[in-house]
Amino acid sequence: MKSNRRKFIKFAGLAALGWSICPSLAGAGPSRYKRIEEGLRAERWAMAIDTTKLTQEVMERAIAACHELHNVPRIESDKNIKWIWVETFYNLIYDQSHPYLQERQLPVLTLCNHCDNPPCVRVCPTKATFSREDGIVLMDFHRCIGCRFCMAGCPFGARSFNYYDPKLFLDEDEINRDFPTRDMGVVEKCEFCAHLLDQGQRPACVEAAEGVLFFGDVRDPESEVRQVLGERYSLVRKPKLGTEPQVYYLI
Amino acid sequence: MLEKAIQGSALYWIWLLVLLAVIGVGFFAYLTQLDQGLSVTGLNRDVSWGFYIAQFTFLVGVAASAVMMVIPKYLHNHKAFARMLILGEFLAVAAVIMCLLFIIVDLGQPQRLFNVVLYPTPSSILFWDMVVLNGYLFLNIFVGWVTLQAERKRVGPPRWIIPFIYISIPWAISIHTVTAFLYAGLPGRDFWLTAVLAPSFLASAFAAGPALLILLAYAIKIFAKWDPGKEAIQSLAKVVIYAMLAHLFIIACKVFTAAYSMVPDKLEHYKYLYFGLEGHTMLATFSWVAISAGVIAVITLLFPKNRQADNILAFSMILVLMSTWIDKGLGLITAGFIPTPLHHIATYIPTQTELLITLGIWATGFLIITVLYKVGIGVRKEIESG
Ligand code: SF4
Ligand code: SF4
Numbered sequence: 001m002k003s004n005r006r007k008f009i010k011f012a013g014l015a016a017l018g019w020s021i022c023p024s025l026a027g028a029g030p031s032r033y034k035r036i037e038e039g040l041r042a043e044r045w046a047m048a049i050d051t052t053k054l055t056q057e058v059m060e061r062a063i064a065a066c067h068e069l070h071n072v073p074r075i076e077s078d079k080n081i082k083w084i085w086v087e088t089f090y091n092l093i094y095d096q097s098h099p100y101l102q103e104r105q106l107p108v109l110t111l112c113n114h115c116d117n118p119p120c121v122r123v124c125p126t127k128a129t130f131s132r133e134d135g136i137v138l139m140d141f142h143r144c145i146g147c148r149f150c151m152a153g154c155p156f157g158a159r160s161f162n163y164y165d166p167k168l169f170l171d172e173d174e175i176n177r178d179f180p181t182r183d184m185g186v187v188e189k190c191e192f193c194a195h196l197l198d199q200g201q202r203p204a205c206v207e208a209a210e211g212v213l214f215f216g217d218v219r220d221p222e223s224e225v226r227q228v229l230g231e232r233y234s235l236v237r238k239p240k241l242g243t244e245p246q247v248y249y250l251i
Numbered sequence: 252m253l254e255k256a257i258q259g260s261a262l263y264w265i266w267l268l269v270l271l272a273v274i275g276v277g278f279f280a281y282l283t284q285l286d287q288g289l290s291v292t293g294l295n296r297d298v299s300w301g302f303y304i305a306q307f308t309f310l311v312g313v314a315a316s317a318v319m320m321v322i323p324k325y326l327h328n329h330k331a332f333a334r335m336l337i338l339g340e341f342l343a344v345a346a347v348i349m350c351l352l353f354i355i356v357d358l359g360q361p362q363r364l365f366n367v368v369l370y371p372t373p374s375s376i377l378f379w380d381m382v383v384l385n386g387y388l389f390l391n392i393f394v395g396w397v398t399l400q401a402e403r404k405r406v407g408p409p410r411w412i413i414p415f416i417y418i419s420i421p422w423a424i425s426i427h428t429v430t431a432f433l434y435a436g437l438p439g440r441d442f443w444l445t446a447v448l449a450p451s452f453l454a455s456a457f458a459a460g461p462a463l464l465i466l467l468a469y470a471i472k473i474f475a476k477w478d479p480g481k482e483a484i485q486s487l488a489k490v491v492i493y494a495m496l497a498h499l500f501i502i503a504c505k506v507f508t509a510a511y512s513m514v515p516d517k518l519e520h521y522k523y524l525y526f527g528l529e530g531h532t533m534l535a536t537f538s539w540v541a542i543s544a545g546v547i548a549v550i551t552l553l554f555p556k557n558r559q560a561d562n563i564l565a566f567s568m569i570l571v572l573m574s575t576w577i578d579k580g581l582g583l584i585t586a587g588f589i590p591t592p593l594h595h596i597a598t599y600i601p602t603q604t605e606l607l608i609t610l611g612i613w614a615t616g617f618l619i620i621t622v623l624y625k626v627g628i629g630v631r632k633e634i635e636s637g
Contacts, residue, residue: 078295078597091593095516110593119438125377126366145366146289146359149377151299155439157592161299161359163290184288185359241438 039198042217044116044135046225046246047192047203048234051089051108053212059086059109065208066190071181073169081160083190084111084205092237093249103251109213111205112137112158112190113237113245123153129187135246136192146185155241159189218246255629256622262474263625270618277611280604281356289359291604297597298588300357302580302605306612307353309459309579311430312452314346314387316460318423319490325416331482334631335468338479340395341623342464343423347388349616356608376432383426390419395627403630427452434587442520442587445508451501452579457494459575461487462568467620469565477628488564492552495571498578499545524586529596534585537577545574 066072066084073081089106090097097104114137120129121137128144131137151159165184175181179195182188193203201207206215216223229248236245259267284291294301320339323329355361372378394415398408408416431452434443465487468479506525509517522528527535548570557563585599601609 078297079290080296082296087593091595094594122374123376123437125372125375125381126363126370127372128366143363143366143370144360145363147354147357147377148299148359149375149433152434152440152588153437155437155592157297160296161289161294163288163292163294165288183360187359238439243438 038200040200040202042134042223043219044217044246045114045192045197046135046216046218046248047206048214048225048228048248048250049109050212050214050228050232050250051103051106052251054106054108056107058209058212059107062109062205062209062213065204066193068174069176069193069204070179070191071166071170071176072188073164073166075164075169079161079163081162081166081188083160083188084109086110093235095238095240096235108249109205109209110156110158110237111247112154112192113156113243113247114190114192116244116246117242119153119155119243120150120159123149125149132194136194136197137189138191138194139186139188141180141182141186141188144186146187148187150187155238155243156245159187161185161187255626258629259625263621266621267618270614270621273614274611274618277608277614280607280611283604284356284608285361289357291602293600293602293605295597295599297591297595298585298599300584300588301599302601302609303353303357305580305584306609307350307357308430308452308583309576310346310350310353310616311384311427312456312575312579313460313463314343314350314391315423315427315453315456316464317343317391318420319457319461319487320464321416321420321423323486325413326420329486331480331486334479335464335483335487337395337399337627337631338467338471338624339460339464340391341627342460342467342620343391344388344395344623345616345619346460347384347391347426348619349612350384351388352612352615353609356612376429376436380426380429380433383422383429387419387422387426390415390422394419395623399627399630402634405634424453427456434583439592440587441516442524443583445505447501447504451498451505454494454497454501455575455578458491458498458571461490461494462571462575465491465568466565466572467624469561471624471628475624475628477632484564485558488552488558488568491568491571492549495545495549495552495574498575499542499549502542502578519590520586523589523596524582528590531589531596531598533600534582537581541574541577541582544570544577548574 063084063086067074067082070083072083075081086107087110089103089108090101092108092110114135116135118129118131118137121131124130125147126143126145128140129137129150130140146161148161151161162182162184166182170181193201193205196203202215203213206213214225214228216225218225218229220226225248228250232250234248234250236248238245292301317339320332320336324332324336355364358364367378367381394412397412401408401412428449431449434440435445435448437443465484468484472478506521509521512518519528523531523534525535525538526532548567551557551563551567551570557567588599589597591597
């Protein structure tokens with residue numbers, strides 16, 4: 001915690017310096033964001049989900065960790081917001097299943113796939129949705145016009161729209177001040193905890209579901225993710241569509 | 252020329268006041284939406300586009316169909332269209348303005364609209380749609396105004412305007428093609444992911460636009476006491492038949508592909524559209540109304556006698572409008588989202604607020620049409636009375 005704060009102060013100081021030299025940086029768009037030196041780096045971030053170890057308890061922990069960290073409002077209607085949630089195996093992988101499959105009704109975690117070839121990025125008319133160099137697909141909440149083209153474009157149902165003002169559904173005392181709350185009328189989704197990676201930490205769900213979710217650089221043959229993908233059989237969702245999902249399901 | 256807009260009969264003013272009242276109600280509904288966000292609509296996480304975007308799509312078609320007057324007049328020198336042409340161009344102007352309004356009310360952050368211009372993104376079809384729609388709006392206002400002014404001075408349209416007129420022909424096709432590409436290029440939305448989407452959009456547009464124009468022509472005949480010409484109406488009626496036949500044919504092709512291949516990803520959407528899934532059959536009822544209305548209209552119009560009878564023709568045009576409006580205005584968007592990417596059957600029913608805002612925008616369109624037609628016909632009458 002302490003070192004984090006020190007890091008933040010250092011960063012804030014640098015940012016202030018940068019801003020005084022070049023004020024336009026303050027409005028930096030996706031192409032000009034800053035990265036803190038000590039962050040975790042990868043050529044291509046990816047996640048592997050071990051479906052055989054997903055108990056109800058583990059999944060709930062992962063979801064709670066994510067939604068609390070990111071101030072995701074709890075809305076109990078079809079206008080809800082979810083970054084990571086539970087679906088049956090069949091609903092996720094129906095194009096590679098059959099009626100007698102044992103895992104058919106198995107509950108499984110799902111989230112944005114951070115596709116290598118993401119249609120959501122392609123269709124966004126403002127570049128509010130963009131891919132980082134390390135493959136993470138991010139949102140600029142201040143640029144999004146709320147046209148929801150990206151929601152139609154995502155073939156995985158990974159995106160949510162703020163139909164309501166999310167603050168109405170957040171408890172004042174429980175808001176995490178280290179992560180922005182959103183305005184009404186913008187789209188949001190899982191970010192692979194890019195802000196944590198930049199601070200040298202692993203994603204919240206991975207920490208919460210230790211040993212069930214694997215995370216790492218899929219281009220690095222030594223990484224945890226690659227190791228487990230090499231050993232086990234795995235699937236991705238809707239491979240036929242060519243979006244190249246980077247969330248792998250181990251079965 | 253504009254002074255003609257403020258010299259009208261009592262009926263004209265009452266009509267304008269009625270429209271203004273509807274616009275007012277719609278505007279207040281929009282203020283609620285601005286305040287409470289799109290939560291006031293029936294949209295949800297799975298069906299994230301709805302009534303607004305559907306009206307937008309339908310109206311792009313109406314706007315594009317002005318080309319059906321320009322082609323015969325300028326490419327085939329078909330004199331009968333001379334009187335009708337300006338009506339088509341002004342209808343296009345009103346339709347495009349409605350389109351833009353429907354896009355704006357659909358945005359979650361309308362005040363950031365200009366981000367589309369500030370961060371131009373050519374990979375997004377929405378960016379191109381904005382370009383072609385605004386270009387088309389400009390072209391139609393410009394061409395309509397210049398030709399009308401020339402007529403008023405009793406000279407032919409200036410030569411330099413001709414290239415603009417010719418450009419407006421492919422441009423009209425482009426607005427509806429690009430609008431179809433908004434949908435047709437999305438992976439995983441199998442209902443839209445088809446090469447015939449743009450052709451089917453154009454076919455239904457070339458039925459709906461001229462049908463609306465014929466009805467407007469009759470209204471003008473009755474209320475403005477000015478006859479746009481029987482021959483033009485008859486030619487337009489033929490355009491409607493051909494277009495409607497093409498439209499129904501393409502629907503049949505789409506249904507065949509889905510039904511015979513039995514590929515579930517495609518078939519499920521058609522099942523939902525025509526029979527409903529998990530008990531949600533409301534849309535299916537509408538779909539059958541659309542098909543029946545379209546088929547009845549075409550069969551009726553195939554007989555020249557029916558076509559020549561004003562009231563039968565007008566009634567058939569109402570059927571055509573109904574059919575094409577349900578197809579794009581209700582079915583297209585919702586059936587594209589259901590079943591969802593996770594195989595759920597979601598629901599979407601527009602709310603009252605959504606309907607009021609929609610009505611308000613339609614009333615805005617009719618207000619624009621009324622005023623523009625008032626001016627256009629006023630000029631025409633002036634010329635004809637010597
Ligand atoms: S899963 Fe959807 S939102 Fe995530 S990157 Fe792929 S297309 Fe975009
Ligand atoms: S809703 Fe926002 S992020 Fe999505 S396409 Fe529109 S502007 Fe881009």
